[in-house]
Amino acid sequence: MTATLIDGKAFAAKVRGKVAGHVTRLKEMGITPGLAVVLVGADAASEVYVRNKGKMTVEVGMASFEHRLAEDTQEDELMGLIDRLNADPEVHGILVQLPLPPHLNSDLVINAIDPAKDVDGFHILNVGLLGTGQRSMVPCTPLGCLMMLRDHHGSLSGLNAVVIGRSNIVGKPMAQLLLGDSCTVTIAHSRTKDLADVVRRADIVVAAVGRPGFVPGDWIKPGATVIDVGINRIEAEGGKTRLVGDVDFAAASEVAGAITPVPGGVGPMTIACLLANTVTACCRANGLPEPEGLTA
Numbered sequence: 439m440t441a442t443l444i445d446g447k448a449f450a451a452k453v454r455g456k457v458a459g460h461v462t463r464l465k466e467m468g469i470t471p472g473l474a475v476v477l478v479g480a481d482a483a484s485e486v487y488v489r490n491k492g493k494m495t496v497e498v499g500m501a502s503f504e505h506r507l508a509e510d511t512q513e514d515e516l517m518g519l520i521d522r523l524n525a526d527p528e529v530h531g532i533l534v535q536l537p538l539p540p541h542l543n544s545d546l547v548i549n550a551i552d553p554a555k556d557v558d559g560f561h562i563l564n565v566g567l568l569g570t571g572q573r574s575m576v577p578c579t580p581l582g583c584l585m586m587l588r589d590h591h592g593s594l595s596g597l598n599a600v601v602i603g604r605s606n607i608v609g610k611p612m613a614q615l616l617l618g619d620s621c622t623v624t625i626a627h628s629r630t631k632d633l634a635d636v637v638r639r640a641d642i643v644v645a646a647v648g649r650p651g652f653v654p655g656d657w658i659k660p661g662a663t664v665i666d667v668g669i670n671r672i673e674a675e676g677g678k679t680r681l682v683g684d685v686d687f688a689a690a691s692e693v694a695g696a697i698t699p700v701p702g703g704v705g706p707m708t709i710a711c712l713l714a715n716t717v718t719a720c721c722r723a724n725g726l727p728e729p730e731g732l733t734a
């Protein structure tokens with residue numbers, strides 16, 4: 439391996455450390471930042487995410503409020519809970535764990551969250567603010583990617599960035615953030631022609647496709663920085679499974695200048711950025727300055 443490993447696990451620990459520092463200062467002022475997580479149903483993966491989020495929220499000194507609702511919860515009940523959380527001064531961040539059961543309209547539910555408490559950054563107002571370069575809540579995964587890129591490069595100005603994937607939660611906000619940092623941005627997707635050539639021009643590649651090892655090493659420009667957002671579970675030896683990214687890590691790390699691993703890259707940064715967004719929301723709610731280094 440010749441590429442520098444961008445250690446998301448270590449970086450996320452640093453971010454959580456900064457968050458904890460801000461929480462301590464806020465508590466000295468009599469303010470405890472609080473994050474409410476709402477889980478509807480009993481999806482096994484969502485259960486694990488919610489448990490981890492709650493654990494890390496408490497570890498950085500914040501208040502964690504978990505709301506578990508039955509799979510058959512009706513829209514008015516969920517909306518009622520969101521109204522109460524919106525009005526609760528102890529709650530600075532609200533996260534509704536997705537996916538919701540199919541009978542619930544996710545857009546309606548997300549857009550019912552107070553945008554100032556929308557720590558996932560999915561509310562339509564925050565999407566619009568980000569798209570127009572205004573202060574917003576930024577989706578956690580792209581924010582984590584941006585933090586790692588800024589840390590590695592310093593300035594991203596003028597670099598060619600290719601984002602593979604155009605989802606609302608990763609690809610599109612990632613592209614907006616890179617544009618905000620003055621990259622020349624290409625968003626690729628399943629209809630993109632000559633994807634290999636497009637990727638070969640990139641100084642920065644962000645892969646958010648959801649297909650194991652989709653980006654081969656020979657698509658990577660020598661020295662490029664590769665951020666692998668993909669989380670794919672594949673069969674491993676002995677009937678076990680293991681996690682891999684969207685990039686052929688072994689091959690790409692012989693060509694790239696820097697690369698994030700899976701696991702241990704973008705994943706840990708996502709939760710760290712959720713905590714960062716909660717502190718940011720808390721500071722804003724109390725008219726305090728933005729916490730340094732934790733926003734886009």
Ligand code: NDP
Pocket residue numbers: 579602603604605606607608609626627628629630633646647648649667668669670704705708
């Ligand atoms: P989506 O399925 O919503 O989007 C995938 C994107 O990949 C789509 O825009 C799709 O294009 C594009 N795509 C699919 N096939 C191809 C292809 N052959 N060539 C080019 N583009 C293609 O996924 P998400 O954005 O939600 O997630 C992407 C990955 O990131 C997943 O592995 C997910 O698990 C992971 N993830 C990781 C997180 C973390 O914390 N590390 C957080 C969120 C996601 P089109 O729009 O044309 O269909």
